[in-house]
Amino acid sequence: MFALRLALYSLLNRRLTTLLTLASVALSVALFVGVERVRQGARESFANTISKTDLIVGAKGGSIQLLLYAVFRMGNATANVSYESYQKIHNHPDVAWTIPYSLGDSHRGFRVVGTSEDFYEHYRYRHDKKPELVQGVVAKGVFDAVLGSDVAARLGYKLGDKIALAHGVAEVAFQNHDDKPFKVVGILGKTATPIDRSIYTTLEGMEAIHLDWTDGAPPMDGQGVSADKIMGQKLEIKAITAFLLGAKSRIDALRLQRMVNDYNDEPLMAIIPGVALSELWEGISYAEDGLRVVSGFVVVVGLMGMLISIYNSLNERRREMAVLRSVGAGPRLIFTLMIAESTLLTGIGSALGVLSMYLLILVIQPIIEQNFGLFIPVKPLSSLEWGYLGLIFCFGIVLGIVPASRAYRNSLSDGLTIRI
């Protein structure tokens, strides 16, 4: 206790050095815990890209691939799901709802998703949020389109604008559907999920623009069907790319999954989004490990700074040590005094670090959520984080042994001789 009080006075006396050292410890700890927070936030945001959906159904293939194109609008499907099979599953008594997706076209780099009104009704992300229209109405007509918020913001479109879709998903399209333009009828609010980066049309619309195509090739000149003509006729949907499915209960979902995977009429596959999401996350989690290692090294550097500052102070403090020895302090007390200093610096520095991490999160939380779709929750320290802090604390004390044992040896050799 005496040593701790003495150490505190000593640190207060060297205010500038102490402040700088505390700042370096605090910053490194704040960074470490902050990275941990962002990592958790990223993981949670990722896992919450889609919620309430029990199954994602597509043509047989890789589950990650299905997840990527159905949820993240990345990559492509290798095969379709016939509309007939979709209808059959949709009408199964255990199914509560489905959202069909017809993919494959794009507009200036943004994916176009043909879907039904069920999308606006049943799609959920981050637990229980649904995509809301901020302007206009849902797409009902064949050539209606609803824009995700990023699409609207980036391309500067407003309601009533005409847009031409492109075949394929490349940024620079070679084959355009510019003979059949779509009209913007609605704009979705920001969700901070891949929804924002897509354009939503009806399934009929997707069917219509490919109506006059044969074998994946556009019609020859003069053989195309005009947009006006399409409006008059009844469009028959032949296939979709994938669909999301909500079951009536969790148990039903598992039964349905088995049923889809064993589907006889065509090779289909059903995946549970949560499982596939965590599989995908595991695949890319080496990045977060890397991040953690880097921030761990930052902590080491911060504590090394402390070590250096204490070590540097030793020479100018030799007379202080001699005075302490003259009033009866043994080398052991000198050692304890130095350890107390590093303990105080690490302890107070870590506390300041955690505090500033919370303050920073409070300030940037809305900005991060708005711009990156990353929700970083303000919550008490987890047991893992306490564990990390404990580890940092111990490490700080262990590092403190270096200058402390130097001071110990100094005080043994100097004794009462005052060296300056």
Added chain:
Amino acid sequence: MTSTTPSPANTPDALVATDLSFAYQKKAEPVLKIPYFNVKRGERVFLHGPSGSGKTTLLGLIAGILTPNAGRIEVLGQNFTAMGGFQRDRFRGTHFGYIFQMFNLIPYLNVRQNIELPLGISPARNQRVGRDRYSLIQTLAKDLGIEHLLGKPVTELSVGQQQRVAAARAMIGSPEIMIADEPTSALDSDHREAFLKTLFLVADRAGASILFVSHDKSLMSLFSRTVSLREINIAALPASSLS
């Protein structure tokens, strides 16, 4: 060298060194070889010798920082030499008050905290002071003429004031022996005697013996006994160099 009469057995001398020998390296010639040296209870001994004559070494031995190669030191009747390092530190903290030539004070403690320092380290001295700590420091500070400085940071003090604070710290909790290692050499001559008189005052109040080390012989007359280190240290040197 004044003759030394052994004190009665029931009140041992404050300090007795016998057949003391010390060398910094094991096989080197000893720098210090003292057959006999003592400080009696309440005695004021002036130990003088030119720089390099082994004063610092002798003080290191007496304070228990250095261990003699041979011989023994008894402090207050206890064999100081036989103690372990921890015990010796403890013993020094309890029974010695030490004043350095300069830089006596811990820069990050204020005057009062500096005076209190031994009480935090030595439980025995703390116990002796007990609950009267505040008034004791007040009295001590008054005797030394520094009572108006108690709350000040030590960096604001003059050298003379610093030495007075050091004297107060040396005497708080009434240790039996005050060792003063050239405490006046940083003071100008006008202040030396005044400082010395207050030093004697507080030492008398505490009933402490004083071992005062200096090369400044002008102060000699104020002490009850004078010892020349050259005379008692037979390791030293040419027999001709008696002063």
